[in-house]
Amino acid sequence: TQLLEQSPQFLSIQEGENLTVYCNSSSVFSSLQWYRQEPGEGPVLLVTVVTGGEVKKLKRLTFQFGDARKDSSLHITAAQPGDTGLYLCAPRASGTYKYIFGTGTRLKVLA
Amino acid sequence: GAVVSQHPSWVICKSGTSVKIECRSLDFQATTMFWYRQFPKQSLMLMATSNEGSKATYEQGVEKDKFLINHASLTLSTLTVTSAHPEDSSFYICSASLQGASSEQYFGPGTRLTVT
Numbered sequence: 001t002q003l004l005e006q007s008p009q010f011l012s013i014q015e016g017e018n019l020t021v022y023c024n025s026s027s028v029f030s031s032l033q034w035y036r037q038e039p040g041e042g043p044v045l046l047v048t049v050v051t052g053g054e055v056k057k058l059k060r061l062t063f064q065f066g067d068a069r070k071d072s073s074l075h076i077t078a079a080q081p082g083d084t085g086l087y088l089c090a091p092r093a094s095g096t097y098k099y100i101f102g103t104g105t106r107l108k109v110l111a
Numbered sequence: 112g113a114v115v116s117q118h119p120s121w122v123i124c125k126s127g128t129s130v131k132i133e134c135r136s137l138d139f140q141a142t143t144m145f146w147y148r149q150f151p152k153q154s155l156m157l158m159a160t161s162n163e164g165s166k167a168t169y170e171q172g173v174e175k176d177k178f179l180i181n182h183a184s185l186t187l188s189t190l191t192v193t194s195a196h197p198e199d200s201s202f203y204i205c206s207a208s209l210q211g212a213s214s215e216q217y218f219g220p221g222t223r224l225t226v227t
Contacts, residue, residue: 021191041221097143
């Protein structure tokens, strides 16, 4: 079983603030996906990163894959209430086809 | 594109009965579908991998005789919870993978199962 940690687990911030969510492991991953899930719904894919050191931007969201492909971060600039949700990282271990889900970061952005 | 649907969206059943949940890929063919379970305030836990035309691969600790999975076509996989008990109450989510298991997964909206 691979150890996958997401931090922080909970985050409550004011609208307009910036935040970073981390996804860490001791294992090397072939790729990693970030999802956002709202209550009672399935996760929605935000991005897939594949190359070590890769940075992808999706409007106010910036995703980075660590150089060694063991960790990733999600940075949100000027958070808005619509960003509220559960953010999940899901890396795929090398040599497998399955994605492992982190514990998630529950974000609440207050207006 | 890459839309996945689930039916029903929620179901309430009595203890001892069986419930079938459908997962459909609407605009693509999915050779591989995955079934997850999510308890309140927790992350997703993979239950099994469903491959079209072959037997599903179950994760450790998941009873294959209790959670029957059928993937009869490239657009449909079903999960049947047999002899359901209250502890099976959970949020069941499927995902479908484009171009086989090695590609990205797209999730359905989930099915809320409550066993009374």
